[in-house]
Each structure stands twice: as C-alpha cells, then as structure tokens.
Amino acid sequence: MLTVGDLRDQVGMGKVDTVVVAFTDMQGRLQGKRLHAQYFLDVVLGHGTEGCNYLLAVDIDMNTVDGYAISSWEQGYGDMEFVLDLDTIRMLPHLPATAMVQCDLAWPDRRPVVQSPRAILARQVAKAADAGFVALAGTELEFIVFDTTYEEAWNAGYRGLPPSNQYNVDYSILGTSRIEPLLRDLRNATYAAGMNVEGAKGECNFGQHEVGFLYDEVLVTADNHAVYKTMAKEIAAQHGKALTFMAKYNEREGNSCHIHLSLRGADGTIVFGEGAERSPTYEHFIAGMLATMRDFTLLYAPNVNSYKRFAAGSFAPTAIAWGLDNRTCAIRLVGRGPSARLENRVPGGDVNPYLALAAMLAGGLHGIEEELPLEPQLVGNAYESDKPHVPSTLRDARDAFHGSAIARSVFGDEVVDHYTNMADVELLAYGAAVTDWELRRSFERM
The missing domain is CATH 3.10.20.70 (Glutamine synthetase, N-terminal domain)
Structure with a gap:
C-alpha cells in the first residue's frame, strides 16, 4: 500500500x-x-x-x-x-x-x-462502531481455471472448455503443481499489492482452486476481494488461461465464497468469548444472522445462477441452521478465544463482498440489539433436518428482501428498492432467454 x-x-x-x-x-x-x-x-x-x-x-x-x-x-x-x-x-x-x-x-x-455497495457496508461498519465493535472478516473465494483464453471461451459459447485439472484435486499438491505458475503469480502479485495472502489449495470441481487471504477489518477485506477478483482474471489472461468465479459453472461443485466474521471491542478485546465459552453477544449475533438469513439471501446470492449451488450433499447449504464445525449448516462455528468466528457458507463466488458483509453485520447487530436467543445447534446432517431453507430461486429471494421490514429498517427503502430492481432486471432477462437445455429437449422431439 x-x-x-x-x-x-x-x-x-x-x-x-x-x-x-x-x-x-x-x-x-x-x-x-x-x-x-x-x-x-x-x-x-x-x-x-x-x-x-x-x-x-x-x-x-x-x-x-x-x-x-x-x-x-x-x-x-x-x-x-x-x-x-x-x-x-x-x-x-x-x-x-x-x-x-x-x-x-x-x-x-x-x-x-447510498446505493453504492461500499456505502452500504460503511453504514453498517459505522453502526457497529457506535455499539463499540470492530468487525473483522476473511473471504474464501473459489474459481475454476480453463486451459483456454477468454476470447476462445467466448467464441465457444463457454461450452466444452478444457479444465486445467481433469479430476478432483481437493488439497492435492500434484493437482496444484499443474497450474503452479498461475497460482504462484496470483499469490505473489496480490501480496505485492498489499494483500495478506495465505496460500493456495485445490478444490473438488475439475480445475477448481482457491487462494486464501488473512482476515482484516471488513471494509479492507471487501476492497481487497474486489481488487483480487479483477487481478485474478487479468493474470489468468496473461497466462493464456481463463478462470470463472460464477457460482455454478456446471453440474459438479459450484464456486463458493465462505465468509468468516468476528467482532472485537474498539480496544481490541475479545467479544465472542474466551476459550470454548461463547459470550451472550456472540450468541445474539448468530441468532440475528439466522433470523435475517432468508430476508437477506438476495445480498448473499444475487444472480439466477447463484441458486443452482443450493443442493443437498453439495457442501452448499440449504438449511438455515448453525452447527459447531458442521459444513452442512448455513452458519458454521469454528475457532475459540481470539480465533472464534462464524462462517457464512451461503454466498457463492459471484457474491458482491460489500453487500454480503453488510448483510452479515446488519443481521448480527439486529440480534444483539434485540437480544435474540440462540436456538440449539444442529447436530448431524442439516440437509435432512426440518429447518427452514434459504430461498431456492432468485424470485423467492427478491420477494423476501423487498417485503422485509428488517431490511427496510437497517438498509433503508432506497437501498432495498434499488437492489430489488436489480433482481427484477435479471429475472426479466432470464425469462426471455432460450437455453441450451430447452433446445436439446425441444428442437426435434417436441
């Protein structure tokens, strides 16, 4: 910097x-x-x-x-x-x-x-500061790499692109070695650009990888996230490759953006609890996020494609529930003491980090203000539970956000109406599109 x-x-x-x-x-x-x-x-x-x-x-x-x-x-x-x-x-x-x-x-x-994503997050940061809190966050952003240029991918209609790995390389050293020249440039360039990069690892989908960064104050994390996405695409292009952050490129695993968040006091004190004990503030914060999860899903999953991640057994959550180190829940609790934090597993790689972090802060602060009680943790497979689900379509999320009294209270009518219209625009465009799936099923046989 x-x-x-x-x-x-x-x-x-x-x-x-x-x-x-x-x-x-x-x-x-x-x-x-x-x-x-x-x-x-x-x-x-x-x-x-x-x-x-x-x-x-x-x-x-x-x-x-x-x-x-x-x-x-x-x-x-x-x-x-x-x-x-x-x-x-x-x-x-x-x-x-x-x-x-x-x-x-x-x-x-x-x-x-006020409709600017950075302004929306800044307003929640200021609200947290008024309550004596500093919010810290880290984003884990996955992408899929293809051995083709962006121009070739466009000309191919983004179909049949050769992935940089031909099999699941989750945590595989050999798998990341295949594209280490790209991953190394990503790590070194982002570090030189002022980001505290941790490392790179393989993921499950063919050609899927992740570069992780150390947590920071939420506005810094969102700024870095936005710059990193652009840098990653530019560096991939320099290597003659293309990568995508879209939430669901194909029928295999989607690209997630798990977001870790915690609070500190203005003087750096631990807010979420000491040792294995959760503080009442932490529990109220989790309860607030759960209470607002459905209403705020539009800010976690902003596109039609976002909702294709939400499937049972996909490691993308469907149930609005929390659990201790449970990857089937929408909210996963990890760490203890200074490292205690919650992980929001709902967002995908297409998320706007400012909006998602603003939604998490707004929901959590709502829980603290209202002293919402925390329901018991979910033990076992959340996909098979009777917990309420996140919206399954963009239209459902749009309607929940538009009609939400909490959303209008914490974000304001101008913001809610603006992003409702964004959803309406996407839904109108999607409704007018004729997909490959329709052509294959209907062209000859219907």
Missing part, C-alpha cells in the same frame, strides 16, 4: 505512469478510469473526477435498464463524483507502472450515493 507521498515519489522516479481510479459496482466489478499519473497528481487529487451515474443502474451487459430511481433517460444520465479513498492506494505489480486507488461515490452536491 502507498501513501500519497509514496505515489509522488514513484511517479517522480518514473516507476508509475498510470493510476487506475475505480469503485465497485452492484455486480461486484471494478469500474472506473485509467489516468496518466501526473494528471492524477496535478488535478484529480485536488479536484476529483466523475463518471456517469448509469454505472449503478445497468445490467451485467452494461445495458441501461428501467426501474432505478437514481438514473434514467428522463433524468439525463448525469454524473457521480468518484471520492478518492487515499488509504487504498496500492501498486498493481502485474501491470506495468500502474497504481490503483478505490473510491466512494457522491452526487454533485456531495451527498453520498
């Missing part, structure tokens, strides 16, 4: 000539501009820069769509200000002479854009 002074020195020595100014959009993607470094120092640092407000009101294909209150043809598609967060300046070592700074968003009158 760099200070402004560090960046000036790097530019002066000719080691940086490009600054990427980026924010994270609704879909979890980095959007922004590449600026000449001297222009950034001379102009943008003092006066800022802008981008079209449709960037928070488009679908995945960047089409302008109806239904968003903040942006439309009638309003003229004006600008938003990119508000530089100078604590996020970092080198991007996989790109020549390039640094990056991440941004918040504001309207021309300096009001924050």
Whole structure:
C-alpha cells in the first residue's frame, strides 16, 4: 500500500505512469478510469473526477435498464463524483507502472450515493462502531481455471472448455503443481499489492482452486476481494488461461465464497468469548444472522445462477441452521478465544463482498440489539433436518428482501428498492432467454 507521498515519489522516479481510479459496482466489478499519473497528481487529487451515474443502474451487459430511481433517460444520465479513498492506494505489480486507488461515490452536491455497495457496508461498519465493535472478516473465494483464453471461451459459447485439472484435486499438491505458475503469480502479485495472502489449495470441481487471504477489518477485506477478483482474471489472461468465479459453472461443485466474521471491542478485546465459552453477544449475533438469513439471501446470492449451488450433499447449504464445525449448516462455528468466528457458507463466488458483509453485520447487530436467543445447534446432517431453507430461486429471494421490514429498517427503502430492481432486471432477462437445455429437449422431439 502507498501513501500519497509514496505515489509522488514513484511517479517522480518514473516507476508509475498510470493510476487506475475505480469503485465497485452492484455486480461486484471494478469500474472506473485509467489516468496518466501526473494528471492524477496535478488535478484529480485536488479536484476529483466523475463518471456517469448509469454505472449503478445497468445490467451485467452494461445495458441501461428501467426501474432505478437514481438514473434514467428522463433524468439525463448525469454524473457521480468518484471520492478518492487515499488509504487504498496500492501498486498493481502485474501491470506495468500502474497504481490503483478505490473510491466512494457522491452526487454533485456531495451527498453520498447510498446505493453504492461500499456505502452500504460503511453504514453498517459505522453502526457497529457506535455499539463499540470492530468487525473483522476473511473471504474464501473459489474459481475454476480453463486451459483456454477468454476470447476462445467466448467464441465457444463457454461450452466444452478444457479444465486445467481433469479430476478432483481437493488439497492435492500434484493437482496444484499443474497450474503452479498461475497460482504462484496470483499469490505473489496480490501480496505485492498489499494483500495478506495465505496460500493456495485445490478444490473438488475439475480445475477448481482457491487462494486464501488473512482476515482484516471488513471494509479492507471487501476492497481487497474486489481488487483480487479483477487481478485474478487479468493474470489468468496473461497466462493464456481463463478462470470463472460464477457460482455454478456446471453440474459438479459450484464456486463458493465462505465468509468468516468476528467482532472485537474498539480496544481490541475479545467479544465472542474466551476459550470454548461463547459470550451472550456472540450468541445474539448468530441468532440475528439466522433470523435475517432468508430476508437477506438476495445480498448473499444475487444472480439466477447463484441458486443452482443450493443442493443437498453439495457442501452448499440449504438449511438455515448453525452447527459447531458442521459444513452442512448455513452458519458454521469454528475457532475459540481470539480465533472464534462464524462462517457464512451461503454466498457463492459471484457474491458482491460489500453487500454480503453488510448483510452479515446488519443481521448480527439486529440480534444483539434485540437480544435474540440462540436456538440449539444442529447436530448431524442439516440437509435432512426440518429447518427452514434459504430461498431456492432468485424470485423467492427478491420477494423476501423487498417485503422485509428488517431490511427496510437497517438498509433503508432506497437501498432495498434499488437492489430489488436489480433482481427484477435479471429475472426479466432470464425469462426471455432460450437455453441450451430447452433446445436439446425441444428442437426435434417436441
């Protein structure tokens, strides 16, 4: 990570000539501009820069769509200000002479854009701080690697792509050795970009792997997550490969994004309990997450494809339950004392980390405020339990979120209506699509 002074020195020595100014959009993607470094120092640092407000009101294909209150043809598609967060300046070592700074968003009158994912998380971070807590989190993000370029994958319709491993390589050293040049570059580049990378391991689907990072404060974790996803795709392309974070690429195991979260006191004290004993605060937090899990699933699983992960025996949860080191539950408790934390197993690789972390914090803080009691842990196979289930479709999740009094209370109507419309846009597009499955079954035989 760099200070402004560090960046000036790097530019002066000719080691940086490009600054990427980026924010994270609704879909979890980095959007922004590449600026000449001297222009950034001379102009943008003092006066800022802008981008079209449709960037928070488009679908995945960047089409302008109806239904968003903040942006439309009638309003003229004006600008938003990119508000530089100078604590996020970092080198991007996989790109020549390039640094990056991440941004918040504001309207021309300096009001924050409350629908921005980073703003939604920041609001919950502030709420936690008001209650005397600091939230720490780590994300475990899986991806599938293919021995093909992104251009070749596009031309093939993303079908029949050769995976970089031909069998299950979960924890396999030999399996990770097959693509170690890529994994090594990912580890080293992310470390050099200011992320505390832990390591890489193989996963279950063919060509599936994971790079893990040490926990940090939730906003830092979300920022790093967003940068890492973009870096991973760029580095894969440099190796002549393609990788995907989509929740369910094929009928085998999907890409998960397990999220670990804990609270500390403002002075660093342990909040979740000492030794094997859980504190009442910890139990209320878990109870709050369980109580809001169904209403907030849209923020954990934001796409049509997300819901294809949720299947019995898939290691993706279906039951809204908690258990001690139980991977069949939506919430798994691990660690003790300083390492005590909960793992949310609902999100997939397509999740927007800001929204998921905001939902976890909002749910947990709701449980603390209301002193919700924690139900007994689930022992055994949660897939075969009588516990309520997470929504099984995007439409069910959309309806639960839209009609949720808790969601409207903790996030506000503007946010709930904005992300409900995002779901409506995706559902409309999916409903109009004719799939390969339909063609195979219907073209000749119907």
